[in-house]
Each structure stands twice: as structure tokens, then as C-alpha cells.
Amino acid sequence: MICREHDGAIVMVKQHDHGKLAGELAIWFKEEHVPEEGRRDEVLWAVAEHDRGWIDLDETPFWNDAEHAPYSFIDFPVVPKLTFYKRGLDEIEARTPYGALLCSLHFERLIKISGLDYPELTLYQEHEEERRSRIHRELEVSKPIGEDELYYDARLLEFCDDLSLYLALNEPGSPKSEEHPWWREGFSGSEDFSFTSGRTITVEWKDKSTLVLDPFPFQKTVEVAFMLKRVQQSEIAKRGIAPAYRDTPEEECRIVLTALNES
Template identity: 25%
Template sequence: MMMFITKHDDGYLYVVNQYDHSVQAGEVARHWGNESFDQPDYFNSLCLSVEKHDIGWIESDEKVLFNHETGQPVPFLSVNLMQHVDFYGKGYEKVKAEDPYAGLLVGMHWMGLYTSRFGYDPSFTFNIPEDLAPQIDQKIVSMQKEWIDLKMGIWQKSEPRSQFENSLWMNYEILQFMDRLSQYVSMHKPDTTNKLIMGPVRKELSSKGVMVTVQGQGDGTIVVDPYPFGAEEVETTVLIRKIPDKSYPSHADVFKELEEAEVEKVTWKFISPGERDRTTPAAAESVTL
């Protein structure tokens, strides 16, 4: 399985399955939109794309990817590139069959992982070995050619084509933001006060993108500024497992450890700066399933 794996000072690896992260991100995305942030066109398809952007990794859920040199499971940024292409490709096809617009966004998210997210986030791109670069470049080109036909099947002729394209890229921005926001809660403990700046993301179709500050308050509450959600607070749940941070003799050993680990349900809350000033948020809960 593809996983977020983080090390903390308690001697454990904290593990969040990739698809669980995807579903959690999709649940939060459905709260997008308020007086400052417009709910974009094709909103339901956008939310579906956020929810299922990592659905291709379900197939690997019974195979813990294992690094024989370290004796530990493989974190998501260290997955073999061709496995990465294969799993994301299957997910793209699956979502596209359900909802072509959502599939298009998943495809853009996938290709963006090899292209610094098309310039949206120049600090991030998947590590591409030199010998595989031509193959990946060819994949990027062929996928974008495929999207031409996909777009023509979705585009409503009564809608200006420029507006369709502009809205598509706005939805891509929101997908990237929701992915990173979910990564924040998947890779931190509730007592974090770490501050990250994410974006840019647009408030409305014609506006410039704004950067969004995300900062934990030390109790499972996260202040998001500016705040893009409709509810005063958005509660979300992350499913984690903890296994000892050690070198495991074999793939079978680490798989068994993960299978037997209790699943913990960790609750987080996203709030606006104003809500933080008005209230004293309750501490995050940790419940064993």
C-alpha cells in the first residue's frame, strides 16, 4: 500500500493509508465556499476528484511496499516510479469512467506530480531517474493529448471555452490545496503548532491566487487563513496506525505488524482566525477502533 509514514519522538512510525487520506480530503472539500471563496463550477466533480484522487492505490492495499535495505515500509515519496505511474494510471481510468470531469482533474493531479504541479508548486515534483525521464516525458505529452478529446466531450458549447479552461485550472488549484491540507493532518500529531503556507488558490474565477496560512494550535485545532469553508468549523477524522520504529526482518514481518496494529481515529478541526479569537477549542480526541 502507498502510505504516509512519519516518525515522531515516541519511538513509533505513524502510518496513514493513501486512499484513507484521499477520502478524508474529499469530505473536507465538500465544505468549500463562503462569502469570500466562491464555490466553483463543476463542484460535485471537483469533490469527487479530491475524494478519489488516490483510488488507484487500493489495489496495493494488500501489499505493503517494503524497503529491504532499511527494513521498513516505503513512504509515498519513495515509491518506485513505474509503480507510481501504474497505480495512478489505474485510478485515473477508474475515476474517468465514473465522471469524466473528475477523471480529468485526477489525471492533471497525476501528471502534475512529475511537473512541479504544472508550476503551481515549484517546490515539489516526483524524483524522476535520468534513465526514465524520456519515458515520463512521453507519458506527460500523450496524456495531455488525450485530455483534448476528454475536454471536448465535457465542454458545454453555451459556455465560453476560455471560462471552461479557467474554471478547470481553478478546480485543479483547489484539488492541490486540499491534497496538501490533508497531508498536514496525516503527517502531524494533534499537538503540532507547525505553520505552513499553501497555495496559491483563487477566491473567485477572475481573481488572483492567494496564499493560505495553515497552523496547528497545539490541541488538534488548525487555523486556516484566509478561511475557505462555509461552516464555522470543519471537523475531520484521520485514521492512523502505529508500529514500532525499527528495522523489520522481512516484508511479512512488517505486514503482520501493520495488520495487527489498532486503528486510531484522530479528530481535527479547521477554523478561521476569527473563530479562534471567539472560542477556546476543545482538545483533539483519539479513539481506538
């Protein structure tokens, strides 16, 4: 679950809904920069499904007593999180081994960034290293991976995941001073895309429904939508997180992504 506090409520977005949003962003990414030997359909599906391991976990949120807040993807207990990561990757591999390779690398990067160190993490990483090696061997026989292909696709997943998280973790229209700190200086790694000429993609809210990106990474101005719940903290205190979340209606958040010179 992706969570943030706003005006006496906890705004909650399901991880898989965030993943589907990332997949929508990937569809509109500038195609002319995709390596020729690509697997576009597989990559787009994998980006959209990369967090499918959270589907069951997010049906009922769990309360973190120490933080007085729901558990989120950041602080969810390691052992069940890794179990569902693996299940999600197994499901992705059944559809597209290349997509599982891509998503496994993505989770490996997130684990390294987190700095966490648990025996269970070591076992998980060993298992995923074996998965990636096996997929590499299998694809070498059937459809070898191009020299720049995996690097580009990993950057695409990373950027679309980050931008989708940005949209979920920030109240639309927020000034820079109130934005989530992860992206105040822009999206790390975005300077690797050729169209940026080495610049980092930055974002700024024009208003409560329009986000300006510079350099602009999409084929055209894009309107995206995702679902969220604003669960009142008073209801959580009165009834508990599970029933309060269950009975809170979903609402749609729609955002227009546009270029600086079009804003």
C-alpha cells in the same frame, strides 16, 4: 502509503483514506467562490477518489531497505506507481471524464514538481496528454468547460490534497519547528482564491485537536476524521513490516479546523 515517524512508531495512513479526507474538505470549501458553470458533484467525487489507484498497493506495505522504512508515496518505485496511477484514472474516467481530466492534470503537476526523469514517465505523460486532449474534445461537444472552471477546480483539488497531506504528515499539536517543511510558509497556490485577497493560507496548531487556518477557507468550523495505524518499529524489526502492519489496530484521528478569530 503516507508515513512518518513518531515516538518509536511509524504512523501510516492509506492514500485512499487521505483522498477521502480531501473530499470531505472540498465539501465545506466556500461555495460562493465556485465558478457558475461548475460540475460540483463530479468535482467533489473526483477530489475524494483522486488517489484510488493506491487502494490495492496500500493493502500491504512494502519495505524500503535503503531507507530502513516503508515505501511511501514519495519514494515508491516509479513503474508500479505509474501503472496504478493509470488504473485509478481509468476508473475515475469511467465515472466522470471531467474528474479524470482534473486528476490527470493534478498528477502531471506532481510529476513536474518531483523533478524525476525516467523513460516510463515520458510514456505515461504522453498517454495522459492524449487522455486530456480526448476528454477536452468530448466535453466541447457535450458540456464545454468554462473559462475559469478548470483552473479553479484544479486549485481546489491542490489545496484540499495539500491540507489533507498536512494532517497526515504532522503529529497534531506540533510546533512550527517540528512541522513537515512543505507547508511551514503556508499552502502555495492558495493565494489564488478570491477570499484570500492575495494572501497565502497558513496553519498553526492551537492544541492537539485544533488547527487554526488564516485566511479561513471553509463555510464554518469543520471537524474531520481519518484512520491511521501506529506501527511499532520494534514489531517491524521482530516480525517484518507486513505482519506488523496487519496486526496493528487502526485508530481514529479527529481534528477541528477553525478560523483565527474563533480559536
